[in-house]
Amino acid sequence: MLAQLKQICSSQHFHVNERRRGFLRFIVKETLSGRALSLKGYTIALAVFGRDQSFDPQADPVVRLEARRLRRDLDSYYVDAGRNDVVRIWIPKGSYVPKFEWLNMPPVAGSSDDLAHDVRTVPAQNDAADVAPCGKDVAPSVKSSVFRRLLIGAALVAAVAAGLAIWMSPFDASRSPSSATREPGVLVMQFDSLSSGESARYLAIGMEQELIANLFHLSGFRLYTSAALANQEPRPAALQVARDRGFAYIVNGSVQADGGEVRVTTSVVNAASGLIVWTKSYSRPLDPQALVGIQRNLAEEIAEVIGQPYGVVRSDMSNGSSMPAVSNMDSYMCVLRAYGYRRTFLRADFDPAMRCLEQSVQRDPGYSDAWAMLGWLHVDAGRLGFAGDDRQKRYEKAQEAIFNALRLQPKNPLALKALAAAYHFTGRYEESQRLTRQLAELYPNDPEILAQLGWRLSVRGNFEEGVPILKRAIDRTLNPPNWYFHFIAVGLCLKGDWEQARRIAERSALGDSGFSQLVLATANAELGDREGTRQALENLARYDPLARDPEGFLRRQGIADQTVGALVAGLGKARALASR
Template sequence: MAPTREPSDDQVGSAFVHPTAAEGHEQMERILADPTFQASPRRRALLRYLVEETFAGRADRLKGYAIALAVFGRDDKFDPQFDPVVRLEARRLRRDLDGYYAGAGSHDRLRISIPKGGYVTHFAWQGEARSLASPLEGQPERGGLANAEAVPEVAHAAAAELSTERTVDNGAGDHPHRPAIQHSAFVAAALVAILVVGIAGAAWFWLLRDKYTDALARGPAVIVLPFEALSSGEDDRFLAAGLTQELITDLMRFGGFRLFSLPASFRQDANADPVALGQRLAASYVVKGNLRSDARIVRVGVQLIETRSGQLLWSETYDLSMTPNALLSVQHDLSTRIAAMLGQPYGIVNNDAASHLLEGDAPSMPSYDCILRAYAYRRTFSAELYAPALKCLEESVRRDPQYAAAWAMLGWLHLDAARFDWAPEGRWEAEFEQAFRAAEHAVALDPTSALALQALSSINYYAGRHDEAERIQRKALKLNPNDPDTLAQLGWRLAARGKWDEGIPLLQRAIDRTVSPPGWYFHLIVVHHYLQGHYREALAAAERARIDGSGLSWSFLAIAHGALGNQYAARQALAEMAARSPLLARDPAAAYRRHQAIDTIVDRLVAGLRKAGWTEPRSSVPSQP
């Protein structure tokens, strides 16, 4: 790389003195190569494109349409009114750059930014003047691959911008022979300047406050303290630092809570008091850990602590074999296991937050609380939980229309209105249409949101577009391969379509990685065992599925008991099934087909219900294929 040219004194802090192309490209490569730079691959491509086009003299062509075609693969039919991809990704890239300059890039001499309102890159020399502003440290950032948003990054950028102002002596200072009126004018000008700065400061305060309020509304803040190496070996120190970094990266794949950045985490003491940390940083949860190793194993201990009370919510110890070439493999395996345990929709963090909600605590995070309510409903698909969750989500998208997760969940609930008969039959088509619109809007707001893609995939599946549903779900799984809910959804749908060889292992992986799996994770495992004649295994899985209380789970329990000759238990299960699902009691074939199961599965399940004691009601209309 070309050596960086030292700016002259009058250039430091100036946003109007451009570097050479070599200097600009060198700074861009420095940013892209830094491991703490959190931008996704396509935002990295966007940064490179904007910098190169600016230096190529084509800044005037940096419009949304041209960028969409060149960077995001859109065709000439692209319409920014309906596809906000450029605007959204540019906004996220601004945050990525702010985060970089708040941490690893705080001492870089050259700052690259993309001012709002356009896509032309700007450059400003950073120097001694920057130290005049006191940086705001330790504020929470949002997690997720596509939602690494941080309020303090904006504050850092503001501080950097304010600190670039330099006092220039132009001979107009106070002088004993200068007329008094000139002195008065100077004082008046100073007062005006103070007033302007005060107004600007107030504007920044309200901007940051609103941004911070939005972030808080979308979930609790989590900070991962640097893991402590308890033995003195160099490998242990390397593993501890690597595990901390990889765990933060893996946790960021999960939505639902905000995550502190790598620099913010590594600035903390490994043994910092969680309660004090929570008060100082407004963090809700602290993850801390330690490790020691010998020639045979590495032992890692991890804890999750709630900062409001200091309560230890979860603790686990992992022992893994250590071989000479296994260091990075151990680090990766541990990180993915811990991240899934903590970050999944039914994981430790969300379960604890949901418990506070159920205890009646005031909703300090209203948008996030709506997501928790929706997940609680989706655990059991209970009619009692449906209406409150739907109302909460509708209020959430009105209050926070840019919140992709709320739109995604809203799409799922509109789908449920049709597939679970929560709405009259005459409204099913309209509910499907609303479901599609909400999920597609969620994807448009955040194309890298696994939750938004999952919702869109589910709606496609129930609309009979099975290949498209599978394609979208695999895309969601690629974004976060450690999320049990994404694994379970794909596995469930593959198995229901008869693709057992891939579907069942995915479901089993989801169950193994979940603290408290929802009942529907076991549905197709029950069916698979039953079709193979493994009735005792089917009964064991059906007992675990029954925790959700759904009519579908009770039907599987009845089938398993009937296959084993447990007629009394089978009749009880049939009664529970009928109470929860009149359609299953009236026309089970139609109920199973509604979930897109293939005919082979439907026929065998209906035969199993007959053996359990189900008989077709006399007034029932035969199901249509």
């Protein structure tokens, strides 16, 4: 990040005065040093603009005006000279805390896909032949009776799967009514056919039903189909009906099949505001023989983006932009707050999330997700050193909370994920891996489960299997949490690929728990970068449990002895270099 800052400030195309350059340097360095919360107008006015302690931001708008100009200057820079930069630095409106977005991230070693933030549309490897261009015009086949039967069959299979799932759900004892009332409703509308003929119409039906079947296997929201709007007015009334019935989001879609290509467009609308919170189009060659595979793969990808733990619905809810009309949203929002903490594992976010969950289970003792997440945070308190010497007591509390969640909802995926985590951090590694593998089979559209499996395999020394799984999770996640990258970087360190390890560690170093700072210090030391090593060690020093007792901290994570030894040795080398 500091290299990107230096590149911007030294660019002749960054047309700003020295005061705004100082403004940018200050807010970036403060953020990277963990002091983002102190970036207020008053602080910046004193540190950057020479104001004294009598500064009144209401009477003197200098910081607001300069921030507005700096946003404009950064936008201009990235449109022109910075369009090929690896990192984009930007300042959200209403805040002075900069954000960092990776634009042209080099590929992870062994992967041809770059580590972008958006979900890609690359098909699964075993379906590559299904979407390969045929080299001929396939339009005549669209009209054939064979193709029509394929379309009808695909739509019927998907409809039966989705229908069974939805028909069975009210009678599934694992679905707690008390938890369902606190989750946002998601309404999946019928997909529109934008092409003439039966083929596109059947493909639209199949896409809708495949998507419903895939979304059904994800937790955290209530799922409704367009049958909920039966006997209602046409599509324009859907938004009002959704609001009246307390649905939080509407999923719309369309299918166009002509010219040898099928194009599927999907959008998610916030029912309360009417704003489109996500939209994307997918194109595939239209091969009749590959139709079922195309339909299945697209539905899986769309479901992942919409419903995964860090997907569209939860991200939008976390921003507070949607408050569905349900009995009590406080407990649900506490679970979302805990998800936010678990992206970075920052100590400052832990205590508020823990207090919120403790209040939730007191207020709503029948809410399984709150118990599950409470158990997960108790595990974190033990393994990350947040509980001091009471680690065993925290693990006992975790077990009690997780079992409460499972008694309420025996098939709750969040509770089962928390249980797998508890197994790992109490040394039951084989049981943890076995349960996580089972979850990956049961919930194939939840990339967080993949990431947990890849992480647990890698920390136990099985990088050969674990790292490819981590990369799959990254490719299938809208905005991957930093910890998804940690053991990809560690694996590169163990191979001696220090430059690539540093790149990946830098990607994961923004606001995490400090582990990536250890990896970054090690890689920088091996590359002879004394200043980079010193900076990483200074950042690492802020994470007390890890900095004070690195070996003990690493062992509490269940990391294999050989890997712990390599990391501790690398840290020692980094400290020796920095002290010269």
